[in-house]
Amino acid sequence: MSGRGHQDFSAAEIDWRPGQDPGVAYARFMLDDDNSQSPLVILSRFEPGVRVGAHTHDTNYFEYIIAGEQIVGKTTFGAGDVRLVKAGTGYGPIVVGPNGCTVLIVFQHAAAAVTVPLPRAAAVAG
Template identity: 30%
Template sequence: MAELKIVSVGEVPWHEVKAQAHPGGRRVSVWEKFLEWSPERMVIYARYDPGMVVERHGHASDHFVFVLAGEVLVGDRPCPAGTHLTLEHGAEFGPLVAGPEGATLYEVMTGDPRAVPADPEGFAGLLASRGIEPLPNPPVPWPDWLAPRTDHQAGLREADGG
């Protein structure tokens, strides 16, 4: 039965979902608030710390992103606040690099939200060239019905809750 769901972003906790060590010992992360998480869709309010780098990837579903604040570089394309991205199932984008103020995003995925890495070797080279060390994925409240993570550092099972 169809229902109305109302969620206030202020009532949902932040979860650190990805972390990196940047030069000077600065920890940089992706933070997400899971506004809805079901087998049919995932809706998140996300914050990228300044300089965060996310690997080139796709998803096993359609993925819609709206940049609410700050800026994110998607490949070579600057995407400031007000930019909408549609990533169709099977398409890839990135790497994503948060601007100097970071970025706040509203994202919707219509199915399996797990990332499908597109260029792990290129991503490793990009991080190395910037002096960035990837850190193990922080624990996330992963639902039982969803298979383990597939994104970078997902092989570190003890650290990612999968």
């Protein structure tokens, strides 16, 4: 929010960008552009059937499933479900359900939110 204490966006103004994986789009909202330790909010949309490999992040995060469903490891999460993941915890793969999935993720520290892929055998939590 660089220099501004308040910003609002209508749904039509959200800047959706292509994700690293095909079928994934995201919008990024940095709460304080001048502070790399600031929380980072991500909206992500996944097309039906998308698979995201096992990975981790070097920061804690909160995920809220807005719509659709995803299977993380062996657990299915649907609209209204919440995932809390501690920094360094491996999870996945993530497999998106037949109706796609939209999630809201809040990373505790923006600078550490980068996705860190894990070896295939390391898939876990869920």
